[in-house]
Amino acid sequence: MTLPTSDARPIGIFDSGVGGLTVLRTLARRFPQESFIYLGDTARVPYGTKSPRTVERYTLQVADHLQRHGVKGVVAACNTASALGLGALRAHQPKLPVQGVIVPGCRSALNVTQTGRVGVIGTRATISSGAYRTTLNLLNPTIEVSDIACPLFVPLAEEGWTHHAATEMIVRETLTPLLDSDIDTLILGCTHYPVLKEVIQKVMGEGVMLVDSAEAVADELEQRLSDTILPNHSGAERTILYLVTDEAARFASVARRFLEEIPLEQVEMVDL
Amino acid sequence: MTLPTSDARPIGIFDSGVGGLTVLRTLARRFPQESFIYLGDTARVPYGTKSPRTVERYTLQVADHLQRHGVKGVVAACNTASALGLGALRAHQPKLPVQGVIVPGCRSALNVTQTGRVGVIGTRATISSGAYRTTLNLLNPTIEVSDIACPLFVPLAEEGWTHHAATEMIVRETLTPLLDSDIDTLILGCTHYPVLKEVIQKVMGEGVMLVDSAEAVADELEQRLSDTILPNHSGAERTILYLVTDEAARFASVARRFLEEIPLEQVEMVDL
Incomplete structure (x- = not known):
């Protein structure tokens, strides 16, 4: 057989x-x-x-x-x-x-980070679950994780406000806590976020690598x-x-x- | 009996x-x-x-x-x-x-308008249905109706961005076509919108009466x-x-x- x-x-x-x-x-x-x-x-x-x-x-x-x-x-x-x-x-x-998509996204981020300080953005439900934080720490207990929920990013992406001053203002205000945390890698923990990649990169600066899990x-x-x-x-x-x-x-x-x-x-x- | x-x-x-x-x-x-x-x-x-x-x-x-x-x-x-x-x-x-809520809202707007030019804002589904436009014109065929869908207002209201410069920017850009139409009455055709009343009033100006159907x-x-x-x-x-x-x-x-x-x-x- x-x-x-x-x-x-x-x-x-x-x-x-x-x-x-x-x-x-x-x-x-x-x-x-x-x-x-x-x-x-x-x-x-x-x-x-x-x-x-x-x-x-x-x-x-x-x-x-x-x-x-x-x-x-x-x-x-x-x-x-x-x-x-x-x-x-x-x-x-x-x-x-x-x-x-969470485990692959975390592996990808761990391959990219130099400093061991990784950020995660996602919906309120994803961030509240702690799934990214837990998985990153299981894979590498020394990683410092900063995460933040971005509830307006999905409607902004869905409605096509991808290159607008108001979007940049909302992205900047939402991501401010991450700017202070000195991360070098940011996981885009929502399949909608890649269309906002440009403005997120602009706000975070060129020193931060964005990880899209696809x-x-x-x-x-x-x-x-x-x-x-x-x-x-x-x-x-x-x-x-x-x-x-x-x-x-x-x-x-x-x-x-x-x-x-x-x-x-x-x-x-x-x-x- | x-x-x-x-x-x-x-x-x-x-x-x-x-x-x-x-x-x-x-x-x-x-x-x-x-x-x-x-x-x-x-x-x-x-x-x-x-x-x-x-x-x-x-x-x-x-x-x-x-x-x-x-x-x-x-x-x-x-x-x-x-x-x-x-x-x-x-x-x-x-x-x-x-x-x-549509017929009562329309009656209310018709009681308020002086010029017969009425605006309607609502979700994409509500505006696409033409329900407000049809009802206003059934009640008074001479009414001029200007309507516009405001898909970002619900998430902005739900997330509590009621008094923010980005919200004012989005409200202003969305409502621009209504500013040109010279309405004197605006129906808030979504139960979420009353929490954005202040910024909508600011953008539309004091000459426009806002109608909340409750x-x-x-x-x-x-x-x-x-x-x-x-x-x-x-x-x-x-x-x-x-x-x-x-x-x-x-x-x-x-x-x-x-x-x-x-x-x-x-x-x-x-x-x-």
Whole structure:
């Protein structure tokens, strides 16, 4: 008897909305043979303002739905769900390989920092959970972590106020405590924040490296595909299916900007 | 046989979050003999960024839940739900007296305007629906309506950036088209906006009257209570029950600020 060496089932990726498409884009480029199902919980976005119990409940519902689509593993591309939902998800579906964005983001930051002083920004729910702080300190107990919740960054990013004086004012005022903490590395702990990268870099100064976890997540998945999940060597053309909980048409128009050359063909609305 | 003249059942009020508490406060003061059930759909807030179909679905779920609690009528204290959900709700539950905030707000504005040029601000969903524009023109076809969506006002209000230079900058830039339209009355078409009243007034100038619909809703309900709904003359002490879809403790801490002297005793979490 030979063990199977290929698994053509898709990889599930989810986020509260469109932000996780940057993670999908990175993974779709890196793994051209893999099929993906992206689930954006666009009716219930944002997760970052909600309570731990609600985020946990939503995470389980989303993962159950992906599993009904026959995924071979799940990537939580949402920082809030990664921080608050994955413990419950692993307990609920112990056989499903699950990967979040927090551990890869922390590893990436630890590779980059010279001084050992790392900053983290995220939604209120992500920062309150302490998930980044705990993970950084587990990986390296000598790291000094400064974290801060940035609740206005998601609406500013979603509404496209990326290059406006008011945005710079809000970013500067929100990040002031980090400026005093003398960090050399800053983790963008929310998939929405990369679109505000320029203004965040301007406020923090050139001496601070910004860490966006999409690439780190791809590295981690590469490891997984040679480890617990089997890659797809079937040779069949890969598919990408998009599922949303709010209107599909609205999602499609925004998603194209995030996806760049990655195709957006099948978008279906589902009710969770 | 004598007809009943009193109905001790509570009146249901709902909003996507805490904003509708300003309506509850006004109604609770004006009708001290009436019991209320407030339902804040705090897990799925905001409604104003969602599609018509999703807002409609949420409105029906919320009203069904209130009806299971035995309400004698429902007030939609959410402008987005009033704009997009009430048609479906009336079709779904034709016997349930239902009142929105849009008609009362429009009546109020028409009483105030001298020039017949009225502005409306609201969420993207409310403005896109055209509900204010249609209602104003039904009530008075000669009225000139200028409306504009203000998607950043809700997060600014929720995060407490009510007196900040960045907020004034965003309010000014968003409202610029209204400044050019020479209105004398502006409807605050979202229950969150009254907390930004000062900066909106500053930007619009003293010549523009701001209309907040909470008082107008109370006038309309007074009419209803002598008309389709029976008032409560039982003499029993009234109760106010609060239902939320996200964490009750978090709601309670914010709600106290909105409710002023109105008591907040029973808060229960429900799953819709």
